[in-house]
Amino acid sequence: xxxxxxxxxxxxxxGLFCASLAGKRGLNTLVLDNGKKLGRKILMSGGGxxxxxxxxxxxxxxxxxxxxxxKSALARYTQxxxxxxxxxxxxxxxxxxxxxxxxxxxxxxxxxxLKSECDSPHISIKxxxxxxxxxxxxxxxxxxxxxxxxxxRSLIVATGGLSMPALGATPFGYRLAEQFGHTIxxxxxxxxxxxxxxxxxxxxxxxxxISVAATVTSANGRLFKENILFTHRGLSGPAILQISNxxxxxxxxxxxxxxxxxxxxxxxxxxQLHPNQSLKNTLSQLLPKRLIEVLQERGxxxxxxxxxxxxxxxxxxxxxxxxWQVQPNGTEGYRTAEVTLGGVDTGEISSKTMESLKVTGLxxxxxxxxxxGWLGGYNFQxxxxxxxxxxxxxPSNPK
Numbered sequence: 001x002x003x004x005x006x007x008x009x010x011x012x013x014x015g016l017f018c019a020s021l022a023g024k025r026g027l028n029t030l031v032l033d034n035g036k037k038l039g040r041k042i043l044m045s046g047g048g049x050x051x052x053x054x055x056x057x058x059x060x061x062x063x064x065x066x067x068x069x070x071k072s073a074l075a076r077y078t079q080x081x082x083x084x085x086x087x088x089x090x091x092x093x094x095x096x097x098x099x100x101x102x103x104x105x106x107x108x109x110x111x112x113x114l115k116s117e118c119d120s121p122h123i124s125i126k127x128x129x130x131x132x133x134x135x136x137x138x139x140x141x142x143x144x145x146x147x148x149x150x151x152x153r154s155l156i157v158a159t160g161g162l163s164m165p166a167l168g169a170t171p172f173g174y175r176l177a178e179q180f181g182h183t184i185x186x187x188x189x190x191x192x193x194x195x196x197x198x199x200x201x202x203x204x205x206x207x208x209x210i211s212v213a214a215t216v217t218s219a220n221g222r223l224f225k226e227n228i229l230f231t232h233r234g235l236s237g238p239a240i241l242q243i244s245n246x247x248x249x250x251x252x253x254x255x256x257x258x259x260x261x262x263x264x265x266x267x268x269x270x271x272q273l274h275p276n277q278s279l280k281n282t283l284s285q286l287l288p289k290r291l292i293e294v295l296q297e298r299g300x301x302x303x304x305x306x307x308x309x310x311x312x313x314x315x316x317x318x319x320x321x322x323x324w325q326v327q328p329n330g331t332e333g334y335r336t337a338e339v340t341l342g343g344v345d346t347g348e349i350s351s352k353t354m355e356s357l358k359v360t361g362l363x364x365x366x367x368x369x370x371x372x373g374w375l376g377g378y379n380f381q382x383x384x385x386x387x388x389x390x391x392x393x394x395p396s397n398p399k
Contacts, residue, residue: 004028005397007143007152009173011038011125013114013383014366015158019125020117021391028122028397030152032129032145039111040167041160045338045380050107052086053079053384054377055099062382063245063372065185069346070371070382073354077388079381089113098226100376134176141361154361154394158387161340161367162187169334173368174343180359183345185370189337192244193236194253194328201234201329203294208232210288214239215256218246225259230291233332241375244331245341255324258286264318267309275307282306287321295320339379343370353393354386363390 006022008015011033022029037043042050054061057079059071083101086093091113092104103109118125126145133144134155141155159173174184196204207230215225216239229237243253270282279302283292295301300320302313309317331337344364348357356362365386373379 001142002148002150003140004030004150004152006030006154006156006394007032007141007150008156008158009033009131009143009176010158010160010366010368011035011127012158012160012366013039013042013380014160014387015156016114016118016125017384018156018158018365018387018391019123020114020120021388022394023118023120023123025391025394026122026397027154027394029124030150031118031123031125032131032143033125033127034129034131034170034172035168036127038115038125038127039107041164042111042114042380043107044164044167045107046102048107049102049105050110051096051100051102051377051380052093052110053082053101053381055079055095055101057099057373057378057381061374061378063190063341064346064370066346066370069349069351070385072351073385073389074381076392077385079377081388082381082384085117086110086113089116098376131172134179136180136359136361139361154363156363156365156390157344157368158365159368161343162334163189163192163337163340163367165334173364177344177364177368180356180362182348182356182358185342185345187340187342189331189334190245190341190372191241191338191375192331192333192336193231194234194240194244194247194326195330195332196234197327197329200326203298204230204234205232207288207290207294210291211237212257212287212291213259215259216240216243217254217256218243219248219251219253220246222246228255234328235326238375241338245372245374247328249330250327252325252327255326256322257291257324258321261286262318263321264314267306267314267317271306271309276305278305279303279309283321338375339367339372341372343368346370352389354390355393361395363394365390 005027006029008031091109140151142151214228217223224239224242226238366383
């Protein structure tokens with residue numbers, strides 16, 4: 001049986017980065033992945049340009065049953081540390097919005113960078129690896145892969161969550177955690193589009209492809225101001241994906257379609273200036289005309305000239321457009337979700353080392369844990385930070 005220092009399960013962002021750092025410490029490291037290529041999720045992220053971190057990343061941008069868990073790792077390996085690595089490889093990048101950093105060219109450059117960082121005699125990466133058994137005997141983890149066995153003192157689980165099963169996502173990491181006595185916090189799709197109930201969906205389908213700047217607020221008061229996108233299945237866009245992390249089935253979300261314009265003041269002023277202009281044409285200066293028509297068809301906007309509008313109607317329009325109440329039917333699920341909420345309970349993991357508090361030598365990094373970032377590069381930053389914390393704490397190679 002081949003004996004090495006470290007086995008990492010998963011060749012995604014966290015797994016590859018952790019391997020590169022372990023290799024630099026002289027630890028003989030084997031990365032195993034069930035897929036055909038490295039960093040599958042990296043390659044498709046950010047529309048193929050990889051939103052690799054966020055300028056403003058901090059612990060408040062993450063959801064977890066233990067909101068303080070991610071503080072230590074994020075503070076010790078920051079977005080600036082990863083930006084320095086990207087700059088070292090001369091990968092051109094730009095800030096899109098709200099601190100989100102994207103490659104100018106292709107996400108492949110991030111994968112190539114990680115691959116180069118893993119170019120070490122200490123690191124071996126094996127794809128198309130079918131793991132059939134993992135056990136711990138004395139101080140060694142024994143992994144049966146493709147019919148052969150390999151053992152290591154340290155086993156790192158970087159298998160990700162359940163999002164995007166087409167890219168090879170499986171519950172393997174959760175099952176392995178449970179095998180070693182860990183608790184799994186309930187999981188669900190996160191950063192995911194909403195589906196809608198049939199009457200509203202049928203009314204809004206004609207808007208498919210239209211995007212509107214808006215503020216979306218969840219029932220618990222969490223608010224995001226970004227674009228929403230109407231789709232043939234329901235609602236998407238950055239603000240919707242963000243709020244999906246905070247939405248519970250059955251709840252309504254409030255959509256402010258005009259966050260930068262006071263509708264009552266605007267209509268009162270326009271009524272004085274253009275009394276004969278139709279309400280539809282007036283509002284169409286602020287919002288897509290087809291959206292106004294849909295809301296009219298649903299009886300939420302009167303079909304009349306401005307001069308006929310009463311104060312009560314203006315107040316009602318103000319409420320409609322600033323507090324449009326939408327009850328999602330559900331979400332599109334793991335198929336299109338960017339990440340997974342929930343996962344391995346962080347109360348059973350060291351926030352400093354990412355090591356299991358139950359099993360010596362067992363570590364968890366990245367999305368497999370109950371740590372979920374906002375949209376905008378935060379989940380990649382958690383991958384880098386948790387991987388760095390883990391690699392730093394691995395036992396040294398005995399001389």
